Structure formats: C-alpha cells, structure tokens
Amino acid sequence: MARPALxxxxxxxxxxxxxxxxxxxxxxxxxxxxxxxxxxxxRHTVRRALQAMAERGLVHARRGAGVFVAAKPTEYALGRRVRFNQNLRAAGQVPGREILMSETRLADPGEARALGLSPGDPVHVHETLATADGAPIALGVGVFPADRLPDLPKALHAFATITEALAACGVPDYTRASTRVTAHLATPTQAARLRLTEGAPLLRTTSVNIDADGVPIEYGKTWFAGDRVTLTLDV
Structure with missing residues (x-):
C-alpha cells in the first residue's frame, strides 16, 4: 500500500x-x-497541512499574527426584542462587555433625525466591545437622548447590560423599531479591537429602539466580525 503523505x-x-x-x-x-x-x-509540509485545515474551516490565518483555531459562529437573532446577553446565553456562550468610550456631546443631524431630536441637542454616546466566551465579536456605539436620560452614563457603568441601565433610568422595556444590515471592511482600529486583519469582512447593523410609547430611546450601530457571527431574522 502507498504510504500516506506526511x-x-x-x-x-x-x-x-x-x-x-x-x-x-x-x-x-x-x-x-x-x-x-x-x-x-x-515547513512546506506543515504549510500544506495548515492549508487543508483552513479549507475545512478548522483554522484561519491572521497576517502577521499566526494561525488560530476557528470558532463556531455565534447565532445572533435580530427581532423586536434584541438582547445581547440573552442571545449569547441561548447559544451556550458567556457574554462579556468592555466599555471603550462614554461621553455626552451634541447630536449630529443623522443622530438627531433618528432620535426625533433637534440638531445640536445633547446625547450620550456609549461605545463598547462585546465578547463571547472571551473572544471579541462586535463593536457597538449607542446614542441616547441626554435630556430624557440624564443619569444614563452612570447607570451604564453601574450595570452589566444596557437593558438594566435603561430600566434604572425609567425605561422598563424597549423594542427594535428598525434594523438595517450592510457589509463593510474592517478599518485598522476595528481590526485591532476585534483581533482581525485589516479589511476583514464585517456586518454592520444600524437600528432604532423605541420605548413602550413608540418614542426613540436609542440609535445604535454595531459592527459584527463576519466570521464569528451569523445574523438571523426572528419574525
């Protein structure tokens, strides 16, 4: 019998x-x-084996960083009630969140339009890095009306989730009014934070969340690592 290739x-x-x-x-x-x-x-023999593993989806290479074991994509449902922690726990993963930036500034025209504000009204901007089992999967930016939610920045640092922080500020429930999904390539900063190569595929969701009276309370954008998250529509 022929000897198997090394x-x-x-x-x-x-x-x-x-x-x-x-x-x-x-x-x-x-x-x-x-x-x-x-x-x-x-090394040529090793490289051939790693190439075959990559073709099977077992590993992926990051330029200048090495070869990493691929993770099974996280199933992330987009529905009227989108809750990050619930989605990850339902997928059997442990959610995590790191606050990257939090500030209060004046709304730009797009933010004001989405939140039903006047351009120049104050907004709270909250930027986070989301993880699943310790691996980064998404970058998010949430924009909230500051006049209505004056204590939100403190609550966002005090509570583990945005849902809990909003509840502490008088918004016990909220739903997703709209979501738009587009494809993008990772910028150098995004790639570094998500541990990807520059230009790696990202899925960006742009959404508006509303309270029980239909009033917008959050305008958000989230960039998901394309090889780590599968977005599904929950109807």
Missing part, C-alpha cells in the same frame, strides 16, 4: 488536538517552525 498525518494529528480540546476556539497554533520540529518535517 502532511495528512500532521492534519490528522492537529485535528485530533482540536477535537480533544488541546487547542480551543480562538487559540493560536504553534508556529510553522515549532510544528516542523514537532513532526520532523519541513
């Missing part, structure tokens, strides 16, 4: 390492030099 043995070994949890989603694999030493082959 690269297939490396493929089987690394695939087994991933299956047994030696390398978990998001982990960086050893370098080509380290794998060459481990298996006693040249």
């Amino acid at each position: 690269w297939t043995a490396i493929l089987d070994s690394l695939t087994g390492d991933i299956a047994t949890g030696r390398y978990r989603p998001g982990d960086k694999l050893p370098t080509e030099a380290e794998l060459s030493a481990r298996f006693g082959v040249n």
